[in-house]
Amino acid sequence: MLILSCSFVKELLTVLLNVDTIHDGGNYRVKDKEKAQIFQALCASGTSTRREITVSLGFRPITVSRIVKELIEDRIITEGEPKMRSGKGRPEVELFPNYQRLSAVSLTVVSREIRGFLLNLNGEIISSAFISVPRESANSNIVNKIKGIIMTLLEVLPGDSELAGIGASLPGTVNTGEGQWISSSRWPELNNIPLSAVLSEYAVPVYLYRSLDPELEYQLYKNSDYRKGGTLLFHWGYGIGSAFAWKGKVLKSTLGRFGEIGHWQIVPESKKRCSCGSYGCLETEAALWAVLPELRKAYPEAPEDEPEFTNFIKEKDITGLEVIDNALGYVSLSLGNLYKVFYPDRILLLGPFISNGSILESLKQGFSRSIPEYTRSPIEFTVVDGSGGAAQGSVYYIFRKALKHLLKTRVNV
Template identity: 25%
Template sequence: MSRLRASGVSTGIPNTGPASAQRVTDKLLATQGYVVGVEISGGGARQSVALANLDGEILHQIRRPLEYLPDRNTALEHLKVMLSEVTGSALDGRLLRVGIAVGGLVDARRGLVRTLHRAHGWDHFPLQDYFTEQVEVPCIIDNNANAAALAECIYGVGRGERVVLYVGLGRGIGGALVVDGKVYHGVSCTAGEIGHMLVVQEGGPRCSCGGFGHLEAVASAQAIVNRLIGRSVNYPETEAAIRRITDGRAERITAAQVFQLAAEGDELARQGVEEVCTYLGIALANIVHLVNPSMIILGGSVAQAGDLLIGPLRERLQRLCLPAAFQDLRIVQGSLGTDANLVGAVTLALQDL
């Protein structure tokens, strides 16, 4: 099973698989050349660029997160420098396509970024045309969860599955539905925005989009960590456990470490995990009854908790779902790990228009 590594070590991706989104017809029809994958996070501060050959093998990769949230122009200038560095190693061949995975609302059909909830200046920005002009080759853009789902279904744990729900549990929460190897975008390309499902009817916390009680506001990595740190102020034992597991850097605790503390018996962490499974279970149970998937793939940093998340979530879904809807359902951790978005961007670039 292939995966790209954050270190930039070259690894192969199989060159077989079904087509992806609705605008895609088949594999990229070429025998020589290169493609580029670009990842832009929801705040624009985390950016990655990878050069790959037509087998999906990573030849050069750069990941340079910024320590601040940049405006759009600053982020784009930063990406231009990274693109120049990456494509400079492809002078002996042809750059054929650029795939871009964006952590926000994207109109994939028109190549527009509708908005990034954690950054300014991106509303209705024609990112596809911008990059096409910059690199003078065709570009494909899509939401990062759609791109990651596509990669998992073609090259990862979702291969061979007919109906797959992908849930990216990171700083935000994104989702994607893949049916018969194709990403379902919906009428306005907002299908799969599971993070903005209402799960707390009244008095819920504020979401990045401005709404209240959305799944992202209670079950994202940021929400999990902030909730535990905030509650631990009045619980010295939990504060000490956080310092222990983070080597004294409490602000760097990860969602996966919160799950670890819960497994070790910390009561506050256990309560937090219970809340995550409750609200995530509500959202997923509703989707299971609506689309009847054969597999739910959990990706993103929260999914790094592995069975500490999947086990209790599976039990909750079994209680919430009709037996006929649950009996053939598998809930798994994504096989592409934290590189799934960038793998997805490369996968987008390897599709033919």
């Protein structure tokens, strides 16, 4: 069943927070940098005039006039009504960023639901579409579901907006270089989907990411402190996983997997089969899909969907249940072991289980007991909201690449 919603939830897309650095690290002219700085100034203020930009950036009026003319012709900014100045002088025309100039489709996965979002340049959700995909689905069915979501979103693409690309944040093994979704334990029949090639019919760039990487990228963009030293992102929900960044760069592997803490074998003699095919993995003892059958004996209404489970767990005190206590013990120990692999400066916690205050506190206490005493004091824990990070993180480079082209001046000097 396809669920479509339409909203304009405004959240400044992190690509707009540092537009003025868009040409850094490559060949560019001073005039290119000036064009990016002027657009950045408009994004930061929301509205401005040519005179106000001239004063705030210290540029020559002729430079500002020329670049603003280009930006208007490129449809990146628009002009508003004349604005009366205090005292004498002619009215000034207000300028506004045109966030509808570019749009992008973002695909994410929650539990066994594929979610699509159509976002504009400011991170506003123009439309969204969700569809559940049965566990037994094979390649063709999954591809058809994805295409159905994209087509539903493109039907509401504003007529004056250009589709800049498609970004997908996917669970399992993802070969980002080749654009292949290799496997996912949520859909055992999924096998080597050449997703970038399959979606080439839309004639836009397609970028695939391992699910937690764009979430961590998003947090790095939002908070410059996270780009100092090591940052570990830990997710505990339908599945269990992690991502790690060193000095602002997310670490990856050529295999398309990284930080697979959920598939660490913690009970070798266990008869519990993991969704990955192995036995005794951490997920078999602590992931939402594994604890749900036992949890439903006490709470039959416990949902499988992560956002719904988040609301459920905030209202119910499930601590004290044997299945939860066991899960906490295994997760605390595993997180402690993961910490001793990277020794990060901070740990970002994400997922529905983290949203329960009692579980969070027990996790921190168990974690503290599992690591050497001399490492405990500097550890910084932060609970992050994962409602939009993956969706925005997977289109960051799409918008940035498109903007970089538009923010090059056409003056050949």
